Amino acid sequence: MRVNGAFLAVIGIFFGIIGLVYWFTSYEDAGFLMLMGSALLGLLPGGYYLWWSARMKPLDGDEADASVADGAGVVDSFPGSSIWPFLLGMAALFATLTFIFGLWMAPIAIALGLSAVIGGVVESRRGGTV
Amino acid sequence: MTTTIESPDRIEPEEPGGPDAHGPGGHGPVEHEHEHEHGHEHHGPTGILNWLTSTDHKVIGKSYMITSLVLFFISGTMALVIRGQLANPTSSLVNFQTYNELFTMHGSLMLYLFAGPFAFGGLANYIVPLQVGAPDMAFPRLNALSYWLYLGGSSMMTLSFVVAGGAASFGWVAYAPLSNSINSPGAGTDMWLMSLGLTGFSAIFTGVNLVATIFYLRAPGMTMFRVPIFSWNMLVTGILILIAFPVLFGAVVMLFCDRHFGTHIYSVQGGGVPVLWQHLFWFFGHPEVYILALPYFGIVTDIIPVFSRKPLFGYRGMVFATLSIAALSTGVWAHHMFTTGVVLLPFFSLLSYLIAVPTGIKFFNWIGTMWGGQLSFQTPMLFSMGFLFAFLMGGVTGVLLASPPVDFMTHDTYFVVAHFHQVLIGTTVFAGFAGFYFWYPKMFGRMLDERLGKLHFWFLFVGFWVAFVPQYLLGLRGMPRRIADYLPTNGWTGLNQLSTVGAMVIGFSFLFFFANLVKSWRTPVPAGDNPWDGGALEWFTSSPPPHHNFTHLPPIRSERPTWDYNHPEHRKDESHGEKRHREHEQKETVGASS
Numbered sequence: 001m002r003v004n005g006a007f008l009a010v011i012g013i014f015f016g017i018i019g020l021v022y023w024f025t026s027y028e029d030a031g032f033l034m035l036m037g038s039a040l041l042g043l044l045p046g047g048y049y050l051w052w053s054a055r056m057k058p059l060d061g062d063e064a065d066a067s068v069a070d071g072a073g074v075v076d077s078f079p080g081s082s083i084w085p086f087l088l089g090m091a092a093l094f095a096t097l098t099f100i101f102g103l104w105m106a107p108i109a110i111a112l113g114l115s116a117v118i119g120g121v122v123e124s125r126r127g128g129t130v
Numbered sequence: 131m132t133t134t135i136e137s138p139d140r141i142e143p144e145e146p147g148g149p150d151a152h153g154p155g156g157h158g159p160v161e162h163e164h165e166h167e168h169g170h171e172h173h174g175p176t177g178i179l180n181w182l183t184s185t186d187h188k189v190i191g192k193s194y195m196i197t198s199l200v201l202f203f204i205s206g207t208m209a210l211v212i213r214g215q216l217a218n219p220t221s222s223l224v225n226f227q228t229y230n231e232l233f234t235m236h237g238s239l240m241l242y243l244f245a246g247p248f249a250f251g252g253l254a255n256y257i258v259p260l261q262v263g264a265p266d267m268a269f270p271r272l273n274a275l276s277y278w279l280y281l282g283g284s285s286m287m288t289l290s291f292v293v294a295g296g297a298a299s300f301g302w303v304a305y306a307p308l309s310n311s312i313n314s315p316g317a318g319t320d321m322w323l324m325s326l327g328l329t330g331f332s333a334i335f336t337g338v339n340l341v342a343t344i345f346y347l348r349a350p351g352m353t354m355f356r357v358p359i360f361s362w363n364m365l366v367t368g369i370l371i372l373i374a375f376p377v378l379f380g381a382v383v384m385l386f387c388d389r390h391f392g393t394h395i396y397s398v399q400g401g402g403v404p405v406l407w408q409h410l411f412w413f414f415g416h417p418e419v420y421i422l423a424l425p426y427f428g429i430v431t432d433i434i435p436v437f438s439r440k441p442l443f444g445y446r447g448m449v450f451a452t453l454s455i456a457a458l459s460t461g462v463w464a465h466h467m468f469t470t471g472v473v474l475l476p477f478f479s480l481l482s483y484l485i486a487v488p489t490g491i492k493f494f495n496w497i498g499t500m501w502g503g504q505l506s507f508q509t510p511m512l513f514s515m516g517f518l519f520a521f522l523m524g525g526v527t528g529v530l531l532a533s534p535p536v537d538f539m540t541h542d543t544y545f546v547v548a549h550f551h552q553v554l555i556g557t558t559v560f561a562g563f564a565g566f567y568f569w570y571p572k573m574f575g576r577m578l579d580e581r582l583g584k585l586h587f588w589f590l591f592v593g594f595w596v597a598f599v600p601q602y603l604l605g606l607r608g609m610p611r612r613i614a615d616y617l618p619t620n621g622w623t624g625l626n627q628l629s630t631v632g633a634m635v636i637g638f639s640f641l642f643f644f645a646n647l648v649k650s651w652r653t654p655v656p657a658g659d660n661p662w663d664g665g666a667l668e669w670f671t672s673s674p675p676p677h678h679n680f681t682h683l684p685p686i687r688s689e690r691p692t693w694d695y696n697h698p699e700h701r702k703d704e705s706h707g708e709k710r711h712r713e714h715e716q717k718e719t720v721g722a723s724s
Contacts, residue, residue, distance in 0.1 A: 063350065
């Protein structure tokens with residue numbers, strides 16, 4: 001994970017420098033704020049990864065001479081098929097349509113959204129291993 | 131229902147021997163008995179229910195590709211109508227309002243709904259987990275959600291033609307005073323904005339998924355510097371998405387508030403700043419150009435070594451070039467705003483020029499990879515060559531436009547139109563179809579016809595140059611973009627007619643593509659696991675891959691594990707660490723004996 005952390009941190013530092021140069025040459029606030037936001041976007045997760053990579057057991061994917069056998073065992077749990085993402089997507093669609101065509105669409109969006117959120121959460125619990 | 135995934139079995143390169151052990155065509159492992167032992171089979175719903183409920187990255191990737199290609203053809207048809215309108219002065223093929231809607235929706239569909247989603251939703255979704263040796267994307271249900279958001283958003287934008295007042299008609303950039311509720315009333319504009327909100331979130335979720343997959347789900351031994359360049363580029367694209375799309379979403383929400391809730395963020399009357407929209411939009415918009423371009427650079431970088439029979443020249447150089455292109459692209463947004471007069475010209479001009487350096491490194495490495503190789507010009511390689519020429523021309527005119535004095539003269543003329551069409555068609559169409567022809571056998575287990583593919587390429591290539599070179603000349607003769615009409619006395623007629631002919635040839639070339647698809651479905655030619663003798667991990671598994679991608683994995687000791695496995699004579703079976711260790715040991719032995 002060290003490479004990944006360094007990669008994000010470098011992005012953050014680059015935007016930090018560019019942002020400061022931009023501020024002191026133009027005093028334009030929108031661009032300065034966005035560049036600083038991008039710097040944080042690199043530095044926060046990048047710093048977190050760097051901090052953790054010094055403390056954690058390296059991932060098999062980061063070991064140059066790891067053999068496939070080293071990754072033996074459970075990789076992760078993956079959901080099989082699930083209808084809830086579809087319902088949540090449709091809920092979002094109806095929610096945005098509510099803003100355009102009026103509040104009469106809101107109940108559809110709320111019903112779809114609630115069922116999708118509840119269904120998704122229950123599904124994760126029933127799956128057990130997530 | 132969740133499935134617990136056991137890691138795939140290991141294959142020692144010595145045991146099954148080289149590719150000859152499996153006969154021609156199949157280079158990977160043939161026997162799949164282990165599948166049953168581990169319960170890898172997929173017992174899911176079938177048919178339309180499978181499409182609605184699947185969280186498999188391969189099904190979602192294919193859905194993304196099909197949807198975005200449909201939108202590509204809808205949008206391409208709009209382009210043909212636009213070119214038909216411009217073929218003659220004082221033409222009345224469509225009325226002016228319809229023309230405005232057409233060019234707006236052509237740009238919006240192509241940029242927001244085809245070019246990006248085809249790459250990061252379609253190809254990347256399918257290929258990245260295969261390339262890094264993962265069983266699926268890191269968040270499969272989030273992945274499904276992003277497809278449904280994308281489908282909802284893109285249907286909403288396409289259907290905005292049928293609401294009262296018609297579709298949005300302010301150009302794909304929606305500049306502020308023109309897009310407010312007085313100048314652009316009607317539900318079409320609102321649908322356009324909301325559609326950007328939905329597809330923006332879809333892109334953000336895909337970005338999160340790509341980054342998490344490449345960070346966490348790499349197979350054992352697949353270190354970051356062994357990840358194929360396509361996946362590297364998708365990682366960088368994912369991060370660019372996370373930088374750019376939230377800004378667009380914020381800008382869109384504020385514009386919506388201006389239109390409906392009485393705020394004055396972009397209106398001068400209420401103390402707002404219209405040019406703020408341009409800052410926010412282009413802070414999204416320029417990284418967006420590279421969100422569109424980087425995946426396609428990655429495709430070409432994966433294709434050229436395979437058809438040159440050589441490893442990639444300058445792997446790390448490619449990675450760092452990608453990174454610096456991405457970083458620089460976020461600092462150049464205001465080069466789209468030179469003519470507003472309120473931006474810092476030297477800063478943005480300098481950074482824009484700097485992008486030419488890493489792009490040049492990429493070109494150098496592509497040529498270096500081909501240098502001295504055994505080139506074979508199958509369809510994917512031909513399309514990659516088309517990309518190199520098209521993108522070179524688009525890139526060089528981009529360097530011109532980065533110069534403020536040149537930009538003042540050519541801004542909002544057809545010169546700019548020609549420039550970005552050469553860049554975007556070079557990447558999304560040439561490199562995009564290169565990737566499609568390259569990975570189609572992997573996705574569907576059958577080949578596409580070479581002859582039809584080559585016909586597709588040559589018609590597209592000729593049509594492309596005939597369509598867009600005249601537009602440079604038109605721009606230099608002063609033809610503004612986004613006009614529906616011009617006078618015979620302007621002297622633009624001949625070049626416009628030439629450009630229209632080129633556009634029609636481009637449209638015609640896609641008939642060969644359709645014929646090719648039909649042919650491969652009517653009379654399938656089985657592809658085998660590794661038809662091109664590729665080196666990356668996706669060519670190791672079967673075509674199409676089983677439900678969780680791999681039943682076996684080769685040892686990963688370089689960025690071409692499948693090549694190492696199939697060609698043991700070229701294998702670098704020592705990692706750098708081991709080699710150094712052994713050298714060290716040898717030195718010690720030498721020291722002891724002396």
